[in-house]
Every structure is written in structure tokens, then in C-alpha cells.
Amino acid sequence: MTMSAPTTQALPAIRLSNVCKSYGDYPVLKNIDASVARGEVVVICGPSGSGKSTLIRTINRLEEINSGSIVFNGQDIHAAMPPKQLNLLRSSIGFVFQSFNLFPHLSVVENVSMSPIRVKGVAPDVAYDKALKLLDRVGLAEKAKAYPAQLSGGQQQRVAIARALAMEPPVMLFDEPTSALDPEMVGEVLAVMKSLAAEGMTMLCVTHEMGFARDVADRIWFIDAGEILEAALPEEFFKAPRHPRAQRFLADLRH
Amino acid sequence: MITDMLNIISNYWLLLLVGQYPNGQLGGLANTLILSALSIALAFPISILFALARLSKWRLLRWPVTGLVYITRGVPLLMLVLWSYFLVPLLTGADVPSFVTMLTTLIVYQGAFLSEVVRGGIAALGPGQMEAAKALGHSYLGAMRFIILPQALYNMIPSIISTFVSTIKDTTIGYVINVPDLTFAASQVNNQLLTQPFQVFLILAVVYYAICWSLTQVANVIERRITRRRAGVTRGAATATLAPSKILSEQP
Numbered sequence: 001m002t003m004s005a006p007t008t009q010a011l012p013a014i015r016l017s018n019v020c021k022s023y024g025d026y027p028v029l030k031n032i033d034a035s036v037a038r039g040e041v042v043v044i045c046g047p048s049g050s051g052k053s054t055l056i057r058t059i060n061r062l063e064e065i066n067s068g069s070i071v072f073n074g075q076d077i078h079a080a081m082p083p084k085q086l087n088l089l090r091s092s093i094g095f096v097f098q099s100f101n102l103f104p105h106l107s108v109v110e111n112v113s114m115s116p117i118r119v120k121g122v123a124p125d126v127a128y129d130k131a132l133k134l135l136d137r138v139g140l141a142e143k144a145k146a147y148p149a150q151l152s153g154g155q156q157q158r159v160a161i162a163r164a165l166a167m168e169p170p171v172m173l174f175d176e177p178t179s180a181l182d183p184e185m186v187g188e189v190l191a192v193m194k195s196l197a198a199e200g201m202t203m204l205c206v207t208h209e210m211g212f213a214r215d216v217a218d219r220i221w222f223i224d225a226g227e228i229l230e231a232a233l234p235e236e237f238f239k240a241p242r243h244p245r246a247q248r249f250l251a252d253l254r255h
Numbered sequence: 256m257i258t259d260m261l262n263i264i265s266n267y268w269l270l271l272l273v274g275q276y277p278n279g280q281l282g283g284l285a286n287t288l289i290l291s292a293l294s295i296a297l298a299f300p301i302s303i304l305f306a307l308a309r310l311s312k313w314r315l316l317r318w319p320v321t322g323l324v325y326i327t328r329g330v331p332l333l334m335l336v337l338w339s340y341f342l343v344p345l346l347t348g349a350d351v352p353s354f355v356t357m358l359t360t361l362i363v364y365q366g367a368f369l370s371e372v373v374r375g376g377i378a379a380l381g382p383g384q385m386e387a388a389k390a391l392g393h394s395y396l397g398a399m400r401f402i403i404l405p406q407a408l409y410n411m412i413p414s415i416i417s418t419f420v421s422t423i424k425d426t427t428i429g430y431v432i433n434v435p436d437l438t439f440a441a442s443q444v445n446n447q448l449l450t451q452p453f454q455v456f457l458i459l460a461v462v463y464y465a466i467c468w469s470l471t472q473v474a475n476v477i478e479r480r481i482t483r484r485r486a487g488v489t490r491g492a493a494t495a496t497l498a499p500s501k502i503l504s505e506q507p
Contacts, residue, residue, distance in 0.1 A: 090390055
């Protein structure tokens with residue numbers, strides 16, 4: 001491993017090597033080389049348009065890459081493979097979207113239990129019980145029978161987290177999970193994410209919540225123009241960022 | 256005038272209802288209903304297959320179906336009916352009953368129109384739903400079946416019903432190739448009476464209107480029920496906070 005990881009486990013959960021992606025002539029990701037250790041919480045931050053979301057979306061192959069490799073649990077996500085294998089890989093990577101993307105035609109408990117039933121073949125009553133437990137965990141047990149349209153943004157995002165957790169993924173990816181929320185709802189979502197981190201979930205979060213980054217992250221990746229300019233411990237990053245672009249970014253945040 | 260119409264109905268009701276049956280072919284209203292029901296029942300699944308083919312990333316699937324849809328939508332139904340009526344026996348030598356000719360042509364024609372409605376419904380959902388399904392490990396077809404289509408078809412109920420209604424109305428075209436349907440029966444009645452075309456064809460119009468109107472009503476009930484269930488109005492508690500949902504297929 002080229003980068004110093006604070007955790008000592010040998011095998012990284014996710015290893016990105018020389019990942020390049022461009023839209024036509026415009027490069028979005030340039031030679032991304034990084035890894036996430038098991039149990040580690042990495043926060044990706046950077047100005048908008050820097051490639052943060054694209055980067056996180058390449059990890060479960062919602063975006064294709066042009067070259068390089070992304071290895072998750074020993075398997076190259078972007079290798080040629082039959083669709084079944086890709087679906088299986090995706091089912092073991094939890095993904096939380098900025099816009100929640102709950103299924104509006106299904107009740108909350110159906111949203112959480114449908115994928116275990118349809119993808120993993122879990123018996124419906126087992127999946128249902130599990131969904132109720134997960135909803136209880138994100139504080140929404142009483143909303144099980146409600147439909148997404150009846151929930152606030154923060155509640156919807158917590159359901160989306162429960163839905164991802166229902167597949168029991170060893171890794172969770174968050175793509176700006178609080179950016180579409182009213183300010184007073186950000187806290188409830190971050191609290192769920194914090195509790196996940198405390199339980200040792202491997203997490204990769206794109207977020208603008210610097211408080212969360214400072215408190216919860218094991219490492220910060222600062223991205224600009226498709227490059228990881230700085231990968232540092234949060235205390236180092238917030239106190240004394242090395243890269244001038246990161247210094248400017250943090251200075252702008254304080255205003 | 257009303258008495259004329261009542262007289263026509265009381266004298267010819269059996270002909271209008273079932274045609275020459277049981278002495279000849281089944282016809283009249285019964286045949287119109289059977290033709291409509293079969294066309295709709297078969298055009299609907301075919302339209303979903305057409306729509307999926309048009310959205311497919313495989314050209315081998317996408318191009319032929321796109322071509323078929325373009326041609327079918329760009330040619331009048333009457334033209335298609337005449338083609339299949341004259342060309343199919345000419346090319347295959349098979350003696351195809353006019354009912355089957357009409358049914359197949361209607362299925363392809365309405366299937367093409369309906370497939371554009373379905374495709375529009377899928378496209379209108381945006382990419383987020385499919386991405387969420389993929390991220391959870393659903394296969395493409397699994398996502399379509401359980402996540403995309405249930406929403407797309409529900410959102411498209413008004414347009415789908417419109418197409419169903421025009422399918423029913425288009426069965427009248429079968430008249431030109433002697434499909435013994437309600438229009439055909441009414442025309443027979445008119446030929447026997449000779450002096451009352453207005454009354455005869457008013458009866459015809461009223462019957463068609465009643466059929467199409469009933470279908471729209473059924474659609475309204477279904478749409479309302481789904482809307483209510485999705486709004487979660489099971490206990491009545493949440494009703495106050497929800498704006499009343501619009502039922503869009505109200506107009507026939």
C-alpha cells in the first residue's frame with residue numbers, strides 16, 4: 001500500500017489503482033490511487049465538480065472507468081464479468097444516494113425487505129422481521145407501513161440507509177447523503193451514520209459536513225479536478241492542510 | 256324518433272347482439288367485445304416487450320422494433336388492414352379468417368402505439384430508480400418488473416386507457432374486410448330498413464360510447480384505489496396533510 005492507513009489490517013476493503021475516467025476529452029478522474037481498510041471511515045471532500053460523486057459511483061460500477069482497477073474483496077469490479085456476478089458484487093456494496101431514490105410505490109417496510117427477498121431469496125417473513133429491526137435501528141419503526149411520500153427528507157434518507165443495510169453489505173458508500181436535506185434534518189441522518197461507524201462499518205462518504213468529517217472520519221481524501229490532492233488524518237487536515245488548494249477550500253468554508 | 260330506435264332494437268336486438276349466431280358466424284356486439292378484449296389483452300404485453308426492446312442496448316433488438324414502431328405509427332390503420340387482408344393470403348397461400356387478420360393487425364398497430372406510452376412512462380421516471388435497484392443488486396429485468404414497470408405503468412394509466420379506448424373504436428375498421436362485428440350488424444340492419452340510417456347509426460354510436468365510457472370508469476376506480484393506497488390513507492389520519500390527488504383518466 002502506498003498510503004499510510006491508520007488501521008493495521010493487511011487487506012484493504014477497497015483498492016483503487018490508477019483509476020482514470022473521462023467524458024470525451026474531459027478528464028473526470030486522473031490516476032486515482034487509494035485504498036480503504038476494513039473498518040475504516042473515509043470522508044471524501046472537495047469543491048463541487050471535482051469528481052467526488054463520480055469517484056464513489058465507480059466503486060459499485062454505476063459509472064464505468066476508462067482504465068485502472070477497483071478491487072473490492074479481492075474482485076476487480078470493472079473486469080468483464082457476467083451480469084449475475086456484477087449484481088452479486090453490487091448487492092454487497094451498500095449505496096446511499098443524495099436524492100434517496102426510495103421506491104415510491106412500496107411502503108417503507110417493503111422498500112427495506114424487497115431486495116433481500118428478490119435478490120437474495122430470503123423468505124418474506126424473515127426479511128420482513130429483519131426490515132422492522134433495521135427500521136427500529138434508524139428510529140423509524142412506527143413508520144413501517146407508511147409510504148415514502150409521507151416521510152420527511154431526513155426520514156426518507158434513514159429508510160434508504162436501512163434499505164442498503166438490509167443486504168448486509170460489508171461496505172457502505174454515501175454520496176452526499178445530507179445535501180438534499182433541510183438543515184434541521186441533517187443531524188438525524190448523521191447520527192445514524194455515526195452509529196454505523198461506531199459499529200465498525202467500512203464507510204466511504206462524500207459529504208460537505210465537515211463536523212462529521214472531523215468527528216467520525218479515520219481519514220480525509222481531498223479531491224480537486226479529478227485528483228486526490230491530499231489524504232490525511234482529520235486532525236492534520238483541518239489544522240494544517242498541506243496542499244494549497246485544500247488550504248483555500250478550508251478557508252472558504254469558514255466564511 | 257326514440258320510438259323508431261326502440262322498434263329497431265326490439266326487432267333486431269339478436270342480430271345486433273350476436274350476428275347470425277347460432278346459424279352463422281358469431282357477430283354483433285359479442286364479436287366486437289371479443290375482438291376488443293383480445294386486442295387489448297394481447298397488445299398490452301406486446302407493447303411492454305416492444306418498449307423494452309426499444310430501450311435495449313442491443314441493436315439487434317432495438318433497431319427492428321424501432322423500425323416496426325415507426326412504420327406502424329406512420330401508416331393509417333386501414334392501410335395496414337388492407338395489406339394484411341390481401342397480402343398475407345397472397346404470400347402464404349393460407350386462408351386467414353378476416354377476424355384473425357383484424358385481430359393481428361390491431362395487436363401490432365395498438366402494440367406499437369402503446370409501446371411508446373410505456374417507453375415514455377419508463378423514461379419519465381428518470382435514472383435514479385434504476386440506479387437504486389442496480390445498487391441493491393437487482394438484475395435489469397428484475398428491476399424492470401418489480402420497480403420500474405409498476406411505477407411507469409401506473410403513471411401512464413390515463414394514456415394507456417386512451418389507447419385501449421381507441422383500440423375498441425378501431426375494431427370498426429374490420430367492417431371493410433367483412434369482420435362480422437357490431438358495425439357490420441348495424442349496417443345489415445340499415446340495409447334492410449333503408450329509410451332509417453340516422454336511427455340505426457345513432458344506436459351504434461350510443462353502444463360504442465357506453466362501452467368506452469365503462470372502460471374509462473373502471474380505469475378511474477383502479478387509479479383512485481392505487482392512489483389512495485400509495486398515499487397511505489388506510490387509517491384516515493394522514494388525509495388532512497395530503498392534497499387530494501388528481502385522477503387524470505377522467506375524460507373518456
